[in-house]
Amino acid sequence: MEEIVSKRYKKLAERNKRTVFTANVHPKVEEFEVFEFFSEAGKVVDIQLLRDPRSFRSKGLCYIEFEDFKSVQIALSLSGRQLGGFPIVVQLTQAEKNIAAQIAQDMANSQRSLTLKVKNLAKEMREEDLQPVFAAFGDVSEIYLRRSSDGKSREGYVEFVKSSEGIAAMQQLNGLDILGQKMKVYTDKPIDYTGLIDPAAVAGQITSGVETMPVGPNGMSLTDEGGNNGLIMSSSARTNLMAKLGGGAFAQEVQTVVKQEVNPTAITQSTTPGSESPCLLFMNMFDPSRETDPDFDLDIREDVMEEVGKYGQLRHIYVDKTSKDGRVYLKFTEVKEAKTTMKALNNRWFGQNQIKGKFIPMHKYSAQFPDAH
Numbered sequence: 001m002e003e004i005v006s007k008r009y010k011k012l013a014e015r016n017k018r019t020v021f022t023a024n025v026h027p028k029v030e031e032f033e034v035f036e037f038f039s040e041a042g043k044v045v046d047i048q049l050l051r052d053p054r055s056f057r058s059k060g061l062c063y064i065e066f067e068d069f070k071s072v073q074i075a076l077s078l079s080g081r082q083l084g085g086f087p088i089v090v091q092l093t094q095a096e097k098n099i100a101a102q103i104a105q106d107m108a109n110s111q112r113s114l115t116l117k118v119k120n121l122a123k124e125m126r127e128e129d130l131q132p133v134f135a136a137f138g139d140v141s142e143i144y145l146r147r148s149s150d151g152k153s154r155e156g157y158v159e160f161v162k163s164s165e166g167i168a169a170m171q172q173l174n175g176l177d178i179l180g181q182k183m184k185v186y187t188d189k190p191i192d193y194t195g196l197i198d199p200a201a202v203a204g205q206i207t208s209g210v211e212t213m214p215v216g217p218n219g220m221s222l223t224d225e226g227g228n229n230g231l232i233m234s235s236s237a238r239t240n241l242m243a244k245l246g247g248g249a250f251a252q253e254v255q256t257v258v259k260q261e262v263n264p265t266a267i268t269q270s271t272t273p274g275s276e277s278p279c280l281l282f283m284n285m286f287d288p289s290r291e292t293d294p295d296f297d298l299d300i301r302e303d304v305m306e307e308v309g310k311y312g313q314l315r316h317i318y319v320d321k322t323s324k325d326g327r328v329y330l331k332f333t334e335v336k337e338a339k340t341t342m343k344a345l346n347n348r349w350f351g352q353n354q355i356k357g358k359f360i361p362m363h364k365y366s367a368q369f370p371d372a373h
Helices: 002-017 031-038 071-076 095-111 127-135 163-173 199-204 235-244 248-261 296-308 335-345 362-368
Strands: 019-023 044-051 058-066 089-092 114-121 140-147 154-160 184-186 279-283 314-320 327-332 356-359
Touching (some): 002 019, 019 071, 031 058, 058 071, 071 089, 114 127, 114 163, 127 140, 127 163, 154 163, 279 362, 296 314, 296 335, 327 335, 327 362, 335 356
Antiparallel strands (some): 019 058, 019 089, 044 058, 114 154, 114 184, 140 154, 279 327, 314 327
């Protein structure tokens, strides 16, 4: 515990000592006004004005970080002063409570790590080949492989930092065909699902095309492979995942499997007469869990606008930065512009994600975004 505090939270604790929390800030007050107001107390180095992720409207709450912790006491004396015509409230942050909560969460995660056993791997497989396969489901702390007792294959274990991500990997990767051999992924220890994130939900963020199966308690499928709680993944889902993770010793195999097994009609955007509209939704445009910049949606917005500007006149765009499947909504002037954009972007690979698009009826789009003209 002491090691965690010293290495990971000492800097955070020191920063919080130089930070105050402000409430009752008028919604029309901007960051530069907050900066000017609190500069009276000392040199301001950072401002975080909390905003609604959809409307970008200020929530009236703000964190102000000073260069010197001595400025905090002066800032507290400004409580009750008017900013933008409203008296604001200035108080200390709950730094100790926040840090304690983060430590507790990290400790809980570390204590609930999960080690998966893997067997029946091709002799050519190495740790670096297996890393991207399992890392697609979460943080992997260790991978170890050795030659099996019969010398015909390789086996070993993969340790996940979080149990929920390890369970998702076990469910989706058990039985995955790599270089002609079906990998076995399992754990011989009972799994406690109490307090864990739904593994199916975690897996759903990573792969698509999983077949619907009867579901029993704890979200587990009633159909398993090998009796070790590993769910069966559909052929299209397997090839889709392998295509995303192509590389290493089995890159050639991935390409062959995709060519042989993927049904072209399955990945073609299905439309029915009258379903096309000038409004689109694209998914898998980003992964919010991997973004570190709080304003990453602004960069995505600019990039998308630049790209789709080649295909038509864009009237509205919204990047849902809170969506787990990376959603971007678009509205064009004409239907033909949306169709051209759909043809250009749908099923395109962006990084390790395959973009998926669909048309949204005009009335539904207008209901969701009433300000989109």
